[in-house]
Amino acid sequence: MSDTTDLFSKFDPLIKMRSDLLATGVTDPFGLVMEKVISPTVALCNGRETILLGTYNYMGMTFDPDVIAAGKQALDDFGSGTTGSRVLNGTYAGHKAVEEALCDFYAMDHAMVFSTGYQANLGIISTIAGKGDYIVLDIDSHASIWDGCKMGDAEVVPFKHNDIEAMEKRLKRIPEGAGKLVILEGVYSMLGDIAPLKEMIAVAKKYGAMVLVDEAHSMGFIGPNGRGVAEEQGCLDDVDFVIGTFSKSVGTVGGFCVSNHPKFEIMRLVCRPYVFTASLPPSVVATATTSIRKLMNAGEKRAHLWDSSRTLHKGLTDAGFQLGTTEPQSAIISVIMPDLERGAMMWEALLHEGLYVNLARPPATPANMTLLRCSLCAEHSAEQVQQIIGMFTRAGTAVGII
């Protein structure tokens, strides 16, 4: 009888990295529990009131009274879950209503809702780009995009982040007649930077590629109607597929793809991550519908969120922190840490100050950076933003980063 090879030995380097970090005595940055959530911007963590600055709850819809009421009503009327696939017993009136809301929000012909944003990318990408097709994508793409590429059979060709020339060179070399899909994101969530979509999409179209843009981090507040970076840059009409999520600005969970492609509806039958999973609970689609419709008229909230983003960016820059972008480009302000250990110390010092941010580390981050990622919410008051700058300054001084 031979010895069993432990399938877990491949995780040994990560296990060691984690235990080394925790051995320094730092609080586990990936083990935070919120005991009570008081509002979109405040929760109780370790018995202490903590300002939330790492939730992606950009528009603060999670406690909107209309949204909550819609969810409660749907629970009463339709029950707690659908227990079925969208193509069998899992399509209720609410699922059609949320897809209609998305068509209205984006002014597009088709909308398809998935159970998570991750599944939306996984499903659409792996289904539309098949054997012999080419996917040309930004190297800093989200994990769900990479996993969608891996699940399909297309040739996958990455290019340097936001590098238009590098993208064009790759498109130029693709054999004639092959199907091409260019995948871009509006806002890249690690550094909070945006893509030059107008230029990139023009190049993609020049080479006959279809274009998919993930607007997960821009929906609701970038662009005149909150449709995202492509709308802001005036090139949404040239985007073939917009991918988005309900788990950020919309304030619940779920993912979607909107498109004007005339054959789009066939996706409902051929897209496995759509077919072979249960649909969203009625309460979730009801809250999403209400939230999406309210986001169509959220101009004032958007303006306030941009104010907060500018104020925080300036405050942290003035305090001496190194940020992911030189100008605020989104509601994400990313603070670059010198290394993982001091990043974790800073994260803990902020938590003790009463502030929660996301600690992001390799391999999720570009260039192996350790980041403290701050995502602002439209419900953060101007006073809270000043408090946050003070907390960062004190913690940064204590840890010796500034």
Add this chain to the structure above:
Amino acid sequence: MDRAETSARIAALIEPFNKKGVEVTDATRFTDDLEFDSLTVMDFVAAIEDEFDIIISMNAQAEIENYGQLVDAVVKLKG
């Protein structure tokens, strides 16, 4: 273009990425011997793609572990 010529051109491209001055043979592995991380791989692959005007997709890269395999792949892609 024969294998020797291709190999010589790739050897020249590897130099700026070979920080430790490792002696490169056909058996030299990119991850284990040259200690390339994912970012280095991206820049190095881009340099080769530009030099030979080819695409080495991620699918093709997955099959390439050492220098000799890379030279063979480039020879094949150039046809």
